[in-house]
Amino acid sequence: MRHRLLGPRDYRRMRWRNGRGWTTEIAKHPAAAARGQFAWRASIADVTHDGAFSQFPGAARTLVLLSGAGMQLERASGLLHLRAPFDAVGFDGAEALSCTLVDGPVRVFNLMLHRATMQGGVAILRDADADLPPAQFTICHAAVDACECRLPDGREVVVDQGHTLVVESAGEQVAGNSALGVRSASRRSVAIVAAISAGPAPGPAIPSRPPA
Secondary structure, three states: OEEEEEOHHHOEEEEOOOOOOEEEEEEEEOOOOOOOOOOEEEEEEEEOOOEEOOOOOOEEEEEEEEEOOOEEEEEOOEEEEEOOOOOEEEEEOOOOOEEEEOOOOEEEEEEEEEOOOEEEEEEEEEOOOEEEOOOOEEEEEEEEOOEEEEOOOOOEEEEOOOOEEEEEOOOOOOOOOOOEEEEEOOOOOEEEEEEEEEOOOOOOOOOOOOOO
16 A cells, blocks of 8 residues: 655646636546546646536546635536535536536535546545545545544554645555544544545445544
8 A cells, every 4th residue: 555645736737628727636547647538536626717617528526615605507407506615516527517606716626537447435524533434545635724644554644734645555445444544633624535446336435423
């Protein structure tokens, strides 16, 4: 098992696929994958005006509002709303979505999984602790304040605000009860966490607190 602690200097800023905005790529797998060819990708998008979202056929997407007054996403099957920080929505990357901002620019955390080969779940930890289920990849992004992560070998890693810890197992799955333990560093702490593994089925549930 190996882990990477990434910060803003490690992230990569790039244009949206449709050229209408900017995204900051945190991490993806494989690391050298061409745009749209990844198994998974975590990023932060800056949405500064109304308009169409890029389409990613074959991807399952989860958006989490990080900052701003919110936005509405219109699609053929109905509306999706992000009204307050850390609201989350999921949708098919192939869908054609049009975004309407509520009151000015927003920032959103964006997790994309290749639907046919990867499964995963996203959870928001607000002043809460969790033991993530065993997975091929586990991600912890410190959205507000810091959090403390316990690796399976017992080592502790502090993830500062705006930084991201990515843990990768040597095989497809991690044996044992937990791939990563996440603990809040303060009452203000908010962490976005994900567990990702091979397989097309829905991802494993992530408890908001460790089991008793």
